[in-house]
Structure formats: structure tokens, C-alpha cells
Amino acid sequence: MTLRPRYVLSIAACASKVGYVFLIDGTPYDWGISLQANVSTTAAQEFTTEWIAYYQPELVITERIATNSNKGERSRELNNAIWKAAQIADVEWACADRIQSYANKYDEADALAARFPEMKPWVPKRRRLWDEEPRRTIIFEALSLALQALQRDGVSED
DSSP states (O other): OOOOOEEEEEEETTTTTEEEEEETTTTEEEEEESTTTTOOOHHHHHHHHHHHHHHSSSEEEEEEEEESSSSSSSHHHHHHHHHHHHHTTTOOEEEEOOOOOSHHHHHHHHHHHHHHHHGGGOOOOOOTTTTTTTTTTTHHHHHEEEHHHHHHTBBBOO
């Protein structure tokens, strides 16, 4: 029998932002976005170290970016800095594949907000083609990543 970690910190990164979700017993407890953590790998590692010290997670999850992913080198470097911070902090960590189960990020955010109503105010507005991606999407990427990783491992709560 494998037990589900009670305190989980999931961190998602892209070139312009880093988002996190802290879950307790599989439910989002706190979340946020950092526009400074993406400045450098050092910054990403420092912010992750601070979040680990504050939340005291049993497990840190970040994305394992596939070679055929649209994410660039910068995102890959930031993700590596995140798991390196978890290693240094001596916290169990996991790199999980991000599987897109919805037509787009906005449908995914809507579905996650339906499951976790406390996330509803954070659902990003759908963008027009010429708009930048809303910052809030990274929070839902982190949440989805955590849920997928916990579900994939087939962990039970017994």
C-alpha cells in the first residue's frame, strides 16, 4: 500500500512566469504566481527554496518536458532549477509529464475550477489571438500537473 503525500507543492514554469499550487490532502490550499522567479535559474531555485521552507511539503512536483514539447530551452532550465532546489532541500520530488486532457488551457481551467470551487476566481479569461496568454494559466498548469502526478502513481489514501 502506497500512501498519498499529505502536503504537495507543485510548480510550473514557462519563460515569462512561474506558478505554484500547494495542496493538502489533494485539495488546493494556496497558490500564486511569481514574475521574478523566471528571471534566471538562480532566481527560480531561490524562490523554490523559499516556498519549500514556508510550506514544508512532503513532495515537490515539476514538469518533465518532453523533447517534442513546444516549451523552449528557458522553460527547461527553469524546471531543472526547481527540481535542483528540491534535491538540495532534501525533499522528495517528482518530474511528471504534462498531459493535456482538454482542448485547451481554458477548458482545463474551467474543469479544475468546477472540481475546486475556491479556484473559480482565478480562472483566466480566454484570450484573443493577438493577446498575451493570461498569467493565471500557469496556476492551473501547476494544479493539473500535481493531480496527474498523484493519480499516475496510483497512490491510495488507505
